Amino acid sequence: MEHITLLLAIVVVTALVFDFTNGFHDTANAMATTISTGALKPKTAVAMSAVLNLVGAFLSVEVANTISKGLVNEEGIQPEVILAALVGAILWNLLTWLVGLPSSSSHALMGGLIGATVASIGLSGVNGGVVVTKVLLPAIAAPLVAGLAAMLAARLTYRLDRNADAKTTAKGYRAGQIASAGLVSLAHGTNDAQKTMGIITLALVAGGTLAPGSNPPVWVIVSAGVAIALGTYLGGWRIIRTMGKGLTDLQPQQGFAAQTSAATVILASSNLGFSLSTTHSCSGAVMGAGLGRKGGVVRWSTATRMFVAWGLTLPAAGLVGAGAEYVARQGDWGVYTVAGFLVASCLAIWLVSRRQVVDHTNVNDVETEAEPAGVVTTAIAAVTPPPAGSVAAVTDEDLKATIPAPGTADPTAPPAPAAV
Numbered sequence: 001m002e003h004i005t006l007l008l009a010i011v012v013v014t015a016l017v018f019d020f021t022n023g024f025h026d027t028a029n030a031m032a033t034t035i036s037t038g039a040l041k042p043k044t045a046v047a048m049s050a051v052l053n054l055v056g057a058f059l060s061v062e063v064a065n066t067i068s069k070g071l072v073n074e075e076g077i078q079p080e081v082i083l084a085a086l087v088g089a090i091l092w093n094l095l096t097w098l099v100g101l102p103s104s105s106s107h108a109l110m111g112g113l114i115g116a117t118v119a120s121i122g123l124s125g126v127n128g129g130v131v132v133t134k135v136l137l138p139a140i141a142a143p144l145v146a147g148l149a150a151m152l153a154a155r156l157t158y159r160l161d162r163n164a165d166a167k168t169t170a171k172g173y174r175a176g177q178i179a180s181a182g183l184v185s186l187a188h189g190t191n192d193a194q195k196t197m198g199i200i201t202l203a204l205v206a207g208g209t210l211a212p213g214s215n216p217p218v219w220v221i222v223s224a225g226v227a228i229a230l231g232t233y234l235g236g237w238r239i240i241r242t243m244g245k246g247l248t249d250l251q252p253q254q255g256f257a258a259q260t261s262a263a264t265v266i267l268a269s270s271n272l273g274f275s276l277s278t279t280h281s282c283s284g285a286v287m288g289a290g291l292g293r294k295g296g297v298v299r300w301s302t303a304t305r306m307f308v309a310w311g312l313t314l315p316a317a318g319l320v321g322a323g324a325e326y327v328a329r330q331g332d333w334g335v336y337t338v339a340g341f342l343v344a345s346c347l348a349i350w351l352v353s354r355r356q357v358v359d360h361t362n363v364n365d366v367e368t369e370a371e372p373a374g375v376v377t378t379a380i381a382a383v384t385p386p387p388a389g390s391v392a393a394v395t396d397e398d399l400k401a402t403i404p405a406p407g408t409a410d411p412t413a414p415p416a417p418a419a420v
Helices: 006-025 027-036 042-056 062-070 081-098 105-121 128-160 164-205 220-235 236-248 252-272 276-292 300-328 334-354 375-382 396-401
Strands: none
Touching: 006 027, 006 062, 006 105, 006 220, 006 236, 006 334, 027 042, 027 164, 027 220, 027 236, 027 252, 027 276, 042 164, 042 220, 042 252, 062 236, 062 300, 081 105, 081 236, 081 300, 081 334, 105 128, 105 164, 105 276, 105 300, 128 276, 164 220, 164 252, 164 276, 236 276, 236 300, 300 334, 375 396
């Protein structure tokens, strides 16, 4: 292992803490729909996801190289900048977890890194082209592509199964959900664990223990994989509740469509080196799958809060990162102050979360108010063709509603002729 100073050790430990929070913050991406539809028990689901996150961490280093070599200028970065960036990312992760909103751990890390870098050496330290092409554009495209794919996949599954036995198909799609959830977990490890590998590698380069342009050392890959797996096993139950029950109500067919679509998008982006937000991809897929079932409604009030959190992630983490960098650059006392502030803030957020505990025993115990169909849902429903046999779907209650009660006039009958 390379020679590590005390400051670098603090940075590495803080990076692994971020990786841990990334794990439980993003568990919902892989397992929320599987848990909400009953395909797997909550603790079984997070254990399976943790193992596959660990495996995925060893499959590639392309995203790690994007973080460590492309996002900012390595030559002007000091370890204090990395510490400040991690503080901004961790606090944003914990705050959004506290309120149960799915947001991007990836963008929190990048926002913190960009803000701390700008505060340290100015705008010249940020590679704007990489930010646009490999961060901002994928952030916009990922939920749209995953959502459209999930909506089409959900419609296709319902069309193919329209004459099949409902219980048999539900059982089959639950099995498919387990497989697709495993694929999402593997993809998450491949994409998100690498972000921590990249940030630790950048810190080692900044501290002079690695040459610029180096790939992550083996010990960095192993420690990042273990940290994200442990965080995943802890389970981010608040966000699992929101994504599994708060955005829409999913049936097994929709859950399978959502997870398969999200996994495809994530794996493709990892192979291209795009630092994609798995949260954006999975959330978009869940909403798309919700709209893929005739009569399905997305709860746009929850989705709007989520979109606002997405928009605030980069600037909020960036501002905290910039402030932390200003304090950390003052010397050893500044570094210790930033580290102490982070520990105190994490403890305070945890204590607040204990007031209303959400865990594996009550993650699905949520009452969601019926929300009227909005403009998007209504427009999609208007162009959705009725399923085969829809004429026979008229219920007895519908027929009774058209028969006037005894002693009352039929409102649809023509008026009686006037008496002569």
